[in-house]
Amino acid sequence: MYQALYRKWRPLCFADVIGQQHITDTLRAQLSTGRLSHAYLFTGTRGTGKTTCAKILARAVNCEHPVNGDPCNECPSCRGILDGSVLDVVEIDAASNNGVDNVREIRDEVRYAPSSVRKKVFIIDEVHMLSAGAFNALLKTLEEPPEHVMFILATTEIHKVPATILSRCQRFDFRRITPDAIAKRLMEIAAQEQIALTENGAKLIARLSDGAMRDALSMLDRTAGCEVVDDEAVSKSLGILGSTDTLALMEAVKTADLAAAIAEIGRAYEAGRDLSGVIDQMLGLIRDMLLIKTAHGDVSAMISPAYTAEQLKRLGEGLAPATLIAYSRILQDAAAHIKSASNRRVEAELCMIRLCTMGAQAYDSLSGRVEALEEKIKNGIPVVQKVVSAAASDNDGPPPPGDEDAPPWLQEEGQPAANDASASAEPQRADWPGWPQVLEQASGSINMGALTCLQISSRAELDNGQVLVFCEDDVTAGLAGAHPTIDRLSEIASAVAGHAVRLKVFGPDQQPQRHKQAVSDEILEKAKEFDIQVTEF
Ligand SMILES: [Zn+2]
Incomplete structure (x- = not known):
């Protein structure tokens, strides 16, 4: 029968436990001198050796020839x-035995002397799961335990254990095992198991295991089928992005190439990769880039073995630390949501959209525009261009034949300009309330990336039998305007409108001029608020 690596290689004595020497040394000293406590509390994150040490301790106190x-x-x-034939060592999982009755059973058993060994040992795993009543019952036993009994409590969540329990136990804090120690142990085990694990493969598993030896060995188990277990093989069998893919994704974000970023997410999704893992890897990469950018001296030992310092330096060129921190905020936000998201792909795509548009948004915010304005004023560049505007009444006329693809305001460019006052007083036309409905119904019948982009950065007007779709960026406009997406959207829009409509898609450069006028007015107003002197040309 196949035995999982972490079971097969579970340490049988304190000398074989790695990364917890501060604990194993103390316990061995206590065992040698016979100065043992009647209750221990082992705490620490998962996979750090709490249960393993509890089992070793249970044997050590009962061993006839301890070494x-x-x-x-x-x-x-x-x-x-x-x-398991000695019934005096009892393991209890408090997660499934958390009631008062379970603890009363323990209290009943405590009264009797052990039948075949020196000490009865009760190992209570996940002790924080006990109910309040069960904790009270346990407390009575811990207060006056018989000489022949030892309790070993283990928990990953020490803050949930009542102080009254804590004060009656000798507490040991298990540390996360360092990546180096895990990698070293993995190499030893791989050699014994005839697994061709490379050093890079071991380092990557060690980093991914987050200090938990058990997780590291489970990962090694999953990769053991590969001929050579290097970092690429590890990425592949664990369903995470390879380092090259992560670098490519970051490059797309850096250059605000949304189409490439969405495509990269699509590839990861289709390859069956865990998208929350992809977000985590992006975070790790940004952490490494920040480290390379801001730290003095050699940090190559602190960065992920998946990347070289050279790669990180090149990727970080032109990105300010503040930008990288802003990226990491967006990624952290996505990481927090993606695990519970009903559609992880959409969540990951939304995250890419936020990352790619972040630079533009920062500039687009009012303060960004005012800053830009100040910059322009300093350099003596005119801030307001003469705007050619059309009278409001002309806008509603049908477009001239032969130029149907241009939006109405562009078709009227040749006409004489009306005065500025009437143009700026023109209200923005109302959004077509049917548009969100169209997008909702389009789910599943158009490309997911296009749909996500449209949901984020488009609005629509219904005008004279046409649905005018305004996109905030060229990527969205490109995706929405492509066949068959636009055909599908037209069909749905017609159904929603109740009559046949034609769909027209406009990118950001095709914004109406009345719109630009409104923006410059807004800037002028804001500039006055900030006491900036503005000269109109
Ligand atoms: Zn023995």
Whole structure:
């Protein structure tokens, strides 16, 4: 029968436990001198060796021939505990036995002396899961335990354990195991198991395991089928992005190439990769880029083995640390939401849209525009261009034949300009309320990337039998205007409008001029608020 690596290689004595020497040394000293506590509390994150050490301790206190505080694992007591035939060592999972009755059973058993070994040992795993009543019942036992009993409580969430329990236990804090220690152990085990694990592969698993040896060994298990387990093989079998793909995705974000970023997410999705892992990897990459950018001295030992310092330097060129921090905020936000998102792909795509449009948005915010204005004033560049505007009444006329693809305001460019006052007084035409409905119904029948972009950055007007779709960026306009997306959208829009409509898509450069006028007015107004002297040309 196949045995999982983490079971097969679970340490049998304290000497084999890695990364927790501060604990194993103390326990061995206590065992050698016989100064043992009657209750221990092991706390720390998952996979750090709490249960393993509890089991070793249970054998060590009962071993007939202990060696330097370690159990011999050969005497009848050790063997009996290992194969489960000694009933005096009891393991209880508090996650499923958390009631008062479960603890009362323990209290009843505590009264009787052990039948085959020296000490009865109760290992209570996930002890924080006990109910309040169960904790109270346990407390009574911990207050006056018989000489022949030892309790070992283990928890990942120490803050949920009542102070009254804590004060009656000797507490040991298990640390996350360092990536180096995990990688070293993985190499040793791989050699014994005849797995061709490379150093880079071991380092990547170690980093991904986040200090948990058990997780690291489970990952090694999943990659063991590969001929050579290097970092690419690890990425592939664990369903995470390879380092090249992560770099490509970051490059797309850096250059605000939304289409490339969305395509990269699409590829990861179709390859069956975990998109929340992709977000995590982006975060890791940005952390490494920040480290390379801001740290003095050699940090190559602190960055992920998946990248070289050269790659990170090149990728970080032209990106300010503040920008990278802003990127990481967006990614952290996505990481928090993506696990519970009903559609992870959409969530990941939205995240890419936010990343790619971040630079533009920062500039687009009013303060950004005022800053730009100040910059222009300093350099003596005219801030307001003469705007050619059309009278409001002319806008509603049908477009001239032969030029149907141009939006109405562009078709009227040749006409004499009306005075500025009437143009700026013209209200923006109302959004067509049917548009959100169209997008909702389009879900599943048009490209997901196009739909996401449209949901984020488009609005529409219904005008004279045409639906005019205004997109805030060229990518959205390009996606929406492509066949068959535009045909599908036209059909749905016709159904929603109740009559046949034609759909027209406009990018940001095709904004109506009345719109530009409104923006410059807004800037002028804001400039006055900030006491900036503006000269109109
Ligand atoms: Zn023994």
